[in-house]
Amino acid sequence: MPELPEVEVIRRGLERFVCGRTIASASVHHPRTVRRHLGGADGFVGALAGRRFEAARRRGKYLWLPLDSGDALLAHLGMSGQLVVVPQDSAAEKHLRARVTFADGGPQLRFVDQRTFGNLMVDPRGATLPALIAHIAPDPLEPCFDDEVFYRALHRRRTGIKRALLDQSLVSGVGNIYADEALWRTRLHWARPTETLTRNEVFVILAAVREVMAAALAVGGTSFDSLYVNVNGESGYFERSLDVYGRAGQPCRRCGTPIRRDPFMNRSAYSCLRCQPRPRRARW
DNA sequence: CCTGCCGCCTGCGCGC
């Protein structure tokens, strides 16, 4: 889905409804879903059968569930992936891609993914930090995230601030929505060259990222439609709190100027040109 | 190395 708050909502659901349960069997219904698992669908299913989920962890937008074997089930939801916990006998979802059945006969864990950008894999020695996400930077809600390190990395970059916020090797968990929301809160334009940002500006951006993520988390994340739901299929309510994302043409909540949408990386960047004046030297 | 672009998918809403 989803960005950090939505993935964290899912993680909490998995912790509650899946941890401690033993897997009877797993099945894969679309080959693309396990394309990153080296052993293919058979290896994936074999690595899960009989194992027990021990925990539910997250870094940025990645989720992983350590198993009692020392491996971990690693999930990335991509643009449209959902992890839901539903009764065993409930009808197959249209885009059901994989499922896990439990030995206790209770609700199943299902991976539903319309666009198949998401993926699942069993990562060896994934109990602590899966090897495949080693290149992902800590997310801003982790205690180990170092604001000073982030500032220095930004200072060396030659790109725009929004592109940098979306770069998961600099900071993880930030996506298109929360990048725009945090920049609006800090009154900085998305094309501001990173090397011109002061240390204080960078710290203020990080504080805004944390604020907007915490606020979203408190109400169950952002759901524009039925694609973005928690493990029980319930929507979050943060959409009604968005200040710029998706509000093209509507008045800025601070100054009333119509919110502008600019094409950006085959997607969109939303901003208020009065609150967030475009820098003379813009980068994107 | 670093930066930025393209492709991967399905579905929806819009204008014609």
Next chain:
DNA sequence: TGCGCGCAGGCGGCAG
């Protein structure tokens, strides 16, 4: 109605 287009919360791979 139908069709084509643009758009959608992401990221890996690769070219320059």
